[in-house]
Amino acid sequence: MISPSEIKQLALKWWTPFLQSQIRGEAFFPKQIERIGKVQPGQITARFEILQREIEDLYQHSKNVKGKGYWIQTNTQNFRRTGSHELPTAIAFENIDDYVYCIGKQKDWALFQQNHHLLRQSLPHAQDWLLKHTDYLTNADIQWQEILTVLHYFLTTPRPNLYLRQLPIAVHTKFIEENATLIQSLLDYLIPEHIRSPEQKKFSERFYLRYDEPLIRVRILDEGIAQSSPFKDVSIPLSVFEATNWASKNVLIAENKMNFLTLPALPKAIAIWSGGGFNISYLKNTPWLQQQNIFYWGDIDEHGFLILHQLRSYFPHTQSVMMDLLTYHTFKAFAVLGARNKAAQLSNLTVAEAELYALLQASPGRNRLEQERIGQGYVEQYLERVFL
Numbered sequence: 001m002i003s004p005s006e007i008k009q010l011a012l013k014w015w016t017p018f019l020q021s022q023i024r025g026e027a028f029f030p031k032q033i034e035r036i037g038k039v040q041p042g043q044i045t046a047r048f049e050i051l052q053r054e055i056e057d058l059y060q061h062s063k064n065v066k067g068k069g070y071w072i073q074t075n076t077q078n079f080r081r082t083g084s085h086e087l088p089t090a091i092a093f094e095n096i097d098d099y100v101y102c103i104g105k106q107k108d109w110a111l112f113q114q115n116h117h118l119l120r121q122s123l124p125h126a127q128d129w130l131l132k133h134t135d136y137l138t139n140a141d142i143q144w145q146e147i148l149t150v151l152h153y154f155l156t157t158p159r160p161n162l163y164l165r166q167l168p169i170a171v172h173t174k175f176i177e178e179n180a181t182l183i184q185s186l187l188d189y190l191i192p193e194h195i196r197s198p199e200q201k202k203f204s205e206r207f208y209l210r211y212d213e214p215l216i217r218v219r220i221l222d223e224g225i226a227q228s229s230p231f232k233d234v235s236i237p238l239s240v241f242e243a244t245n246w247a248s249k250n251v252l253i254a255e256n257k258m259n260f261l262t263l264p265a266l267p268k269a270i271a272i273w274s275g276g277g278f279n280i281s282y283l284k285n286t287p288w289l290q291q292q293n294i295f296y297w298g299d300i301d302e303h304g305f306l307i308l309h310q311l312r313s314y315f316p317h318t319q320s321v322m323m324d325l326l327t328y329h330t331f332k333a334f335a336v337l338g339a340r341n342k343a344a345q346l347s348n349l350t351v352a353e354a355e356l357y358a359l360l361q362a363s364p365g366r367n368r369l370e371q372e373r374i375g376q377g378y379v380e381q382y383l384e385r386v387f388l
Contacts, residue, residue: 055087159194160208164204180203223265250267252269253295266387281310310348325359334369
């Protein structure tokens with residue numbers, strides 16, 4: 001026979017579907033639990049006393065006795081040896097109050113009703129979001145009035161272009177940061193067309209706020225281009241870099257900062273250093289790079305080719321420089337042990353690059369030739385052949 005604690009556990013599984021039904025405006029009760037343990041004829045004689053205690057316990061916690069909670073439905077059953085017995089056949093919840101009392105969620109239910117009413121009035125078009133996030137409506141720690149204040153600001157000013165602390169919202173400076181997960185979830189639903197970058201998880205970067213941007217360093221390698229600018233070497237915020245027309249045709253991206261700084265003059269070219277390594281990802285949303293001849297110079301090692309593979313996922317037309325077998329063999333005496341990369345193959349490499357990558361993986365003792373190990377004279381001659 002089912003016990004009161006088992007009834008509660010089963011009923012708790014209805015909690016989220018029940019709340020969702022209230023958001024939809026659908027009736028959820030009356031509802032029954034029918035599989036409560038059918039009494040078999042042998043149990044009446046073999047374990048009558050145990051069965052009697054189970055039934056008594058079931059009644060003691062029921063609406064039949066207490067006036068609230070689950071209701072025990074019964075039926076008269078006849079047994080050959082013991083005659084007729086009035087036995088439970090199902091457990092029923094007749095209404096919301098009985099259900100909420102049984103599972104002990106009176107405070108949660110009251111909070112849900114209060115918050116649902118508030119959000120239905122303030123965000124009438126957010127029903128689908130509420131259906132997926134009912135847990136937020138029963139969280140006593142959420143300050144919904146303040147959350148709504150923030151949301152209404154972004155609904156009327158979806159691209160503020162201000163720092164978080166500059167927003168003219170009547171909440172303290174840290175409030176949005178402390179509630180960023182919830183606010184972001186709602187804004188993703190309410191203003192999807194104003195998400196700057198769906199892949200960006202940081203709130204400020206996702207919703208057109210100003211933030212401490214990465215700096216992109218640019219060197220102008222062509223004297224003709226340099227004449228139109230007072231700066232030949234400049235570090236600028238990423239958004240400025242993305243919007244700037246450099247009047248170039250060639251872009252050389254270097255992984256190592258010193259190699260970037262010592263690049264020779266090259267025709268119609270600028271050089272970029274985005275911070276080294278996998279910070280290459282900063283460049284992925286730069287539209288004007290799609291129209292440039294892009295050259296990448298990284299270390300001849302397993303991670304260098306992984307970075308090249310990543311860069312080509314943004315700009316497939318990228319060409320590598322000094323990441324070839326000739327360069328590796330020329331300076332192989334300077335190659336050392338480097339970090340390993342688990343990827344057996346990288347799909348964005350050329351055939352020649354893939355062969356060198358495989359050679360590095362097969363030569364773990366000499367799988368890293370850093371850019372700094374390549375002589376400056378070799379660099380200048382190599383680039384002159386590529387660019388002239």
